[in-house]
Amino acid sequence: METRDTELHLKEEARGRYVKEPFHRQYVWGPLIGSGGFGSVFSGQRLSDGQQVAIKEVSNDRVGTWTRLPDEADPVPSEIVLLQRLTEVGGHRGVVRLLDWFQVKGRGFLLVLERPPHSQDMFDFITERGALPEHLARRFLGQIVDTLLFVHAHGVLHRDIKDENIVVDTKTLDVKIIDFGSGAPLKETPYSDFDGTRVYSPPEWILTGSYRAEPLTIWSLGVLLFDMVCGDVPFGSDVDIVRAMPDFPPRLSNGCRSLLRWCLCYEPHLRPSLQQILSHPWVEGGAEEEEEGS
CATH class of the missing domain: 1.10.510.10 (Transferase(Phosphotransferase) domain 1)
Incomplete structure (x- = not known):
């Protein structure tokens, strides 16, 4: 039920810092693979090349700290800013890479992360x-x-x-x-x-x-x-x-x-x-x- 419900919400307009197309046109939403105080994580796939990804869904009420980005009108979870900072300097093999992020109106935020094999x-x-x-x-x-x-x-x-x-x-x-x-x-x-x-x-x-x-x-x-x-x-x-x-x-x-x-x-x-x-x-x-x- 949660996956079906989420898919319905994802048909709403979504946006990300570097993204023009909404989430559901770029990614396939998969089953739940983990959850906790941080939010829920689902498996997923990028449509353009079939890459396996992890999709972390964080509702607004679970965000501990908010930060403003220079080119965004609304504040975003600090996690996005921190991961983006590490990615922009080239990343590190030992840090999960942030591939994309989206804000879904009335829903919260979606972080698209690399999903290491095995x-x-x-x-x-x-x-x-x-x-x-x-x-x-x-x-x-x-x-x-x-x-x-x-x-x-x-x-x-x-x-x-x-x-x-x-x-x-x-x-x-x-x-x-x-x-x-x-x-x-x-x-x-x-x-x-x-x-x-x-x-x-x-x-x-x-x-x-x-x-x-x-x-x-x-x-x-x-x-x-x-x-x-x-x-x-x-x-x-x-x-x-x-x-x-x-x-x-x-x-x-x-x-x-x-x-x-x-x-x-x-x-x-x-x-x-x-x-x-x-x-x-x-x-x-x-x-x-x-x-x-x-």
């Missing part, structure tokens, strides 16, 4: 396989950190790094970061708003309602790494987050524990930078071992 979000990837071996977690973490360095270098902060927002190509084991709906422009001063996921949020947000960009990102990466190597997130409540004392299974290597403790340090200023994660012995040494063995 893709599965990391939440499902871990659910099916259980805790990942350290060499695979290392591979994923390295790609994600490299991508975040690009994202931050171009003035964008994701603010919701978690397993559900990482898509894995199950054939190549390459990953992409998706869903910038909680994102914001990067700044050096503290943030006092947060639309990300509570169990991935740092102690300073729980206690003071404030945080800085990189310490937030590093803490979330620590939670994600723990999730990868242990099969679940380390903290289930605000009390656990503030204690910042994860329980490690005995099988974890000392190097992995060392990096996890550093990323999940209670004091924000004592956490590593993104670059320091890449140069940590567990990441750097492991990557060298894998190169030698290939």
Whole structure:
């Protein structure tokens, strides 16, 4: 019913920044493939060349932050602006690419995104396989950190790094970061708003309602790494987050524990930078071992 209803609405006039033809003349609308607080995502296909796409539908009442574009009369979701910024500078293999966007009168916004082949979000990837071996977690973490360095270098902060927002190509084991709906422009001063996921949020947000960009990102990466190597997130409540004392299974290597403790340090200023994660012995040494063995 939802797909049929949506198709009817899409016959209304729609527009996008670079698009003259309405959505329904350029894309075929497919079945629902995911939904959550961010909106709903459907499969789709571009009529001109048959390319498979993902169509993210976001109703106006689910938009957290609005931004004005120079050539648009009405404000648009900040997610569009952030993704457009990353696309305009050439994009990155680790960031989902925004192909198009449309505003549908009385409906909200449609974001047309690339849809990687053989893709599965990391939440499902871990659910099916259980805790990942350290060499695979290392591979994923390295790609994600490299991508975040690009994202931050171009003035964008994701603010919701978690397993559900990482898509894995199950054939190549390459990953992409998706869903910038909680994102914001990067700044050096503290943030006092947060639309990300509570169990991935740092102690300073729980206690003071404030945080800085990189310490937030590093803490979330620590939670994600723990999730990868242990099969679940380390903290289930605000009390656990503030204690910042994860329980490690005995099988974890000392190097992995060392990096996890550093990323999940209670004091924000004592956490590593993104670059320091890449140069940590567990990441750097492991990557060298894998190169030698290939």
